[in-house]
Amino acid sequence: MPYHHGNLREALVEAAFLTAREEGPDAVVLRAATRAAGVSPNAAYRHFADREELLTAVAERCTERLGELMIKRMSEVPEDPDPVTHAWTMLTTSGLAYIEFARTETGWFRTAFGTVSHDPHLEIPNDPYGILTRNLDRLVEVGALPAERRPGAEYAAWAAVHGISALLTEGPLADLSDEEKDGAINKVLEVVAAGL
Amino acid sequence: MPYHHGNLREALVEAAFLTAREEGPDAVVLRAATRAAGVSPNAAYRHFADREELLTAVAERCTERLGELMIKRMSEVPEDPDPVTHAWTMLTTSGLAYIEFARTETGWFRTAFGTVSHDPHLEIPNDPYGILTRNLDRLVEVGALPAERRPGAEYAAWAAVHGISALLTEGPLADLSDEEKDGAINKVLEVVAAGL
DNA sequence: TGTACATCAGTGAACGCGCGTTCACTGATGTAC
């Protein structure tokens, strides 16, 4: 082991990131991260002011992952001759990807949203909020959504998708069967699309 | 101080309940509760198997309070000659009350939903889920909502209202101005109502 | 009505734990002359 780690900051974030995946944000612990990196506890303070700063870095990475999954699922959508249909499908797909992320990566999902201080839209690549607004803008461009209904649409779409994600994973809907969950998800997406 | 407290279980729940109000579920701590009740730490184990059981009791009380606020706000709705209008107003009002609770009692709100083990619909008086379903049933009764659109409607309504609550209080929308928040809330409710 | 005794609801002391953080330090690295 060399005296200098080489990339300790990254190693600490990555270790904490893996912990968050399995056990959520509360399990992110400075000492555990340094242990995983094979380094003394106080070495972390060369790279982070305190635990909070480490957690923020982890949360950012979680948000990035969420955005990546949304992009991935959208890229799998087949072309559609009708631009209106296509735009709706893209919106729905991004919403489904969001929910999929919450269900399959609950620890990361909770970390991404349970952490207070993420600067509003620090330039994260693949920012989920940015993806959503672009999908909604696209609906307006193709004439699927009247421009006067556009303002605030991101709040309605985001709230619905986020809400069902939270209820299904952390909340009281967690013990629905998988079929019931799928039904609930479809209903949510359908109602929002109809209401926009 | 008598040797027997008289109502220790209640005193512990109440102390923890107050802590949850200010600092959220993670701040609920057995030792602190016993301290507040003026009793030794292990006395708690006469009434709860472990910390989790105390937290569950607190979460239940939080859910109750949420339901109470919903009932209260609905009771303030003036009579309306048109039963359809009235039914819609009741639904919207219950949703607004839910969001109001999340914004004004964030600690309790997070406790109510951050805790895993609440038995699904243990008979809580004023159960919020029950209130929602009754409001939706009422919409069908007065002919405002076609019966075939009723199934799953509670998921759509709940998800939207819960989602905006979470985003505004714990999430990335927390630093919107109050006007922007109110705008977002109205848009969410409007879209859901239109989409149901 | 009085009393023995089971039961209930507390006490007191201690356990092991792991955390965040600070202190004074030292080994490795890179740069100026």
Add this chain to the structure above:
DNA sequence: TGTACATCAGTGAACGCGCGTTCACTGATGTAC
């Protein structure tokens, strides 16, 4: 090219803390006879 030295990135030991939980116990209560 060689070397002095500032700076960077770690170490080691310790701090105070508060937690959940267990142990063996004791004081208060209520009930059967």
